[in-house]
């Protein structure tokens with residue numbers, strides 16, 4: 001499948017969180033259904049893949065933000081993204097504190113941004129340091145979705161959470177397109193050019209490209225974008 005089809009809506013996702021919480025494992029799991037146990041990188045990685053979400057094609061770009069320097073907030077990635085996944089590790093309280101700080105900063109920069117908070121490593125119950133209710137409360141305080149997941153054990157919530165946030169972004173984009181159309185139609189009417197020629201086809205949702213399974217599970221880091229170094233392929 002062509003990955004640059006302009007008719008396919010595009011959604012950009014930033015995955016952020018403290019080091020070692022499982023951001024890379026989560027990104028790779030979501031895109032490929034595979035679990036990569038040891039994944040070391042000292043750079044942001046940008047993945048792009050065309051997926052089928054809610055029965056229609058969506059070009060998804062995910063930046064897996066490197067947490068090499070925790071003092072640096074990933075501002076560029078947050079401005080770039082349409083939505084954000086904040087990850088903490090339920091066996092590491094500091095990662096939860098860091099997630100709380102990230103949520104606050106994200107909403108300062110992008111108050112309307114759809115966010116999902118994920119408490120990862122739920123399979124390590126015996127090492128738990130953060131109760132589920134704490135994660136849930138934090139999410140409610142920041143108007144975001146919340147799930148505890150285990151990337152290692154392939155929790156279904158990984159897919160429902162990310163699909164849902166992608167869908168939310170697509171709905172927002174569709175609404176914005178409809179609004180733009182309404183404004184141009186109104187201007188067209190005002191200047192007497194409402195003969196139909198200037199009326200675009202607003203049925204964006206009608207352009208559906210069905211992904212083949214082989215394409216869905218192939219993922220490749222495609223290119224360099226600003227500071228995101230694209231280096232790996234899955």
Ligand SMILES: Nc1nc2c(ncn2[C@@H]2O[C@H](COP(=O)(O)OP(=O)(O)OP(=O)(O)O)[C@@H](O)[C@H]2O)c(=O)[nH]1
Pocket residue numbers: 017018019020021022023024025026036037038039040041065066067068120121122123124149150151152153
């Ligand atoms: N038990 C368990 N281990 C996990 C899970 N998810 C990830 N890990 C492990 O946690 C470690 C860190 O995972 P990464 O995906 O590299 O974490 P990261 O957040 O990308 O780390 P940085 O690249 O340092 O920012 C690895 O050893 C993974 O195998 C999980 O759900 N359960």
